[in-house]
Amino acid sequence: MxxxxxxxxxxxxxxxxxxxxxxxxxxxxxxxxxxxxxxxxxxxxxxxxxxxxxxxxxxxxxxxxxxxxxxxxxxISNPLASPEIEISTITSNRVEINKISFPEGIMPVRARIQVGIAVPKRDVLLGAIGRTRFGQPAPGMSTELPERRISTADEHGTGVGESVPMPVSRGRLLLLEPMRVQDFGPWTPIDIEKIRLNGPINSWPGTIYSAMIAIHWEIVIEAQKTDGTRMKWVRPICMEYPNNKILIEEVPVRSGRTES
Known part of the structure; x- marks a missing residue:
């Protein structure tokens, strides 16, 4: 608007x-x-x-x-207990769940798998493009912020002041920003005991965590409280590497802050 x-x-x-x-x-x-x-x-x-x-x-x-x-x-004043999730099988593009149990008063509705690329660490990214720490920032990046002023996902200086909605500065993170490059599989209703979640249509690498390249996989479960409040529970998972060659012709960008 x-x-x-x-x-x-x-x-x-x-x-x-x-x-x-x-x-x-x-x-x-x-x-x-x-x-x-x-x-x-x-x-x-x-x-x-x-x-x-x-x-x-x-x-x-x-x-x-x-x-x-x-x-x-x-x-925060009345936190919920963590749900119980029993995963039986994890392959390169599929997850099978035997059991999903949420606390009383919360009903799980549906779930899906999503994968994305996390933002590289600031010092590694600057080194890769030949910039110094206290020199001219790269396009799309701000100057380095003091730790006391860093908010969610702002430590790399590429999204300063753009967090919507505003997160509360507390120990436990309640609001997760979507990854700027992100893909996901179809939603699967949680109406049976054994649930099979399929991954995205595009083939993605398995789980990778490094300072420069990080491929992050997670299960997202959408639930609803008795008062009508909707919420999502996110659980990271380690996916296997596919045996075939991976080629993503069109990167699924979910944020205008992603630099080419």
């Missing part, structure tokens, strides 16, 4: 700048540019109409963040 608001405001400013020409050719009626008096200043009527359209999405985002923070604090 912020983009349409900014677009409306920019168009209103452009029309206001071209006001004399537009009135002379009769393209826009004169009353649209009628000034409105507020105290000692005059404000164009069109700007007064466009500005609320611009500011309302920002106010909605602030209200949504406040609501998310309240929900996080409620969970």
């Amino acid at each position: 912020i983009f349409p608001g900014v677009l409306v405001l920019v168009i209103a400013l452009m029309l206001h700048a071209l006001e004399p020409a537009l009135i002379n050719i009769g393209f826009i009626p004169d009353f649209i540019f009628t000034p409105v008096n507020f105290g000692p200043l005059d404000y164009p009527l069109m700007i007064l109409i466009a500005f609320p359209v611009f500011i309302i999405p920002i106010l909605l985002r602030v209200v949504a963040n406040i609501m998310d923070i309240r929900r996080q604090n409620e969970y």
Whole structure:
């Protein structure tokens, strides 16, 4: 909603700048540019109409963040026990689960497998592109932040101030940001005891954890509380390496912050 608001405001400013020409050719009626008096200043009527359209999405985002923070604090004050998940088989693109047991009052609904590439460590990434730690940052990266100012997923300097919703700075992380390069398999309903989860259509490497390249696999289980609150439980898994050659022609990018 912020983009349409900014677009409306920019168009209103452009029309206001071209006001004399537009009135002379009769393209826009004169009353649209009628000034409105507020105290000692005059404000164009069109700007007064466009500005609320611009500011309302920002106010909605602030209200949504406040609501998310309240929900996080409620969970922290009364945390839930971890679910019991028994995995019987893990192959290169399939996981079989024998049992899923959630705490009382929470009903699992569906599950899926997802895989993605984690962001490399900052020092390793800078070294790979020939940049120094305190030199000019690479495109798409900010300067290094002090540890006391680092928020979720901002330690590498490529997503500063863009966490939505806002996470609460507590010991246990409640909000996980999606990986910027991420693929996933189909959702599978949890209505039987033995569940078979299939991976993505594209072939991916097995689990890799290194400073430069990290292929992360996980199971995502969507559940619902008795009061209607929906939540997801994420469990990392170690997937086997496929025997065939892996080629991903089109990388599934999920974030505009991913640099080519």
